[in-house]
Each structure stands twice: as C-alpha cells, then as structure tokens.
Amino acid sequence: xxxxxxxxxxxxxxxxxxxxxxxxxxxxxxxxxxxxxxxxxxxxxxxxxxxxxxxxxxxxxxxxxxxxxxxxxxxxxxxxxxx
Ligand SMILES: [Zn+2]
Numbered sequence: 108x109x110x111x112x113x114x115x116x117x118x119x120x121x122x123x124x125x126x127x128x129x130x131x132x133x134x135x136x137x138x139x140x141x142x143x144x145x146x147x148x149x150x151x152x153x154x155x156x157x158x159x160x161x162x163x164x165x166x167x168x169x170x171x172x173x174x175x176x177x178x179x180x181x182x183x184x185x186x187x188x189x190x
Contacts, residue, residue, distance in 0.1 A: 110186045118176045121146055125172035126165065128154055137182070139173050 119142045123130035126146070134149055136142035146169050150156040156165075 114182050115179050119173050120176045121173045126168050142173050
C-alpha cells in the first residue's frame with residue numbers, strides 16, 4: 108500500500124519556440140531542473156539534437172526561457188510507505 112495525497116502547484120515551463128525551434132511544444136516540469144532535463148530529452152527525441160552536441164548557448168537559451176507557468180495544476184504524489 109502507498110499513500111496518495113494531492114497538491115496544487117504551479118509548474119515551470121519552457122516553449123520550444125522560445126529556444127528557437129519551429130515547434131509548438133511546451134515542456135512542463137515541477138522544477139526548473141526538471142524542465143531542463145525534459146527539454147534535453149525532447150530536443151533529442153523530436154529534433155534529433157544530440158545532448159552531447161547541444162551548444163552551451165542553446166542550454167542557456169533554454170534556461171533563460173524557463174518561466175513559472177500561469178496555470179495551477181493538481182498533482183498527485185504517491186509516497187511509498189516507509190514508516
Ligand atoms: Zn520541440
């Protein structure tokens with residue numbers, strides 16, 4: 108059994124188009140780091156940009172465009188029962 112609780116939060120997001128790609132994707136994440144990680148995966152899967160070939164300029168452009176989302180979402184956390 109695990110415990111589930113709900114929370115309302117504002118995720119962070121970055122638009123692919125803000126990074127300079129012709130893409131309508133918006134990448135959401137619960138933290139700036141998560142958005143960064145998800146973006147790198149997205150760049151690789153959708154734009155065939157190898158993370159090792161990604162320039163530091165592109166990375167900083169992603170970082171600069173990570174904004175707090177204006178929407179509030181409900182998230183469910185599942186906690187493993189440790190106690
Ligand atoms: Zn994209």
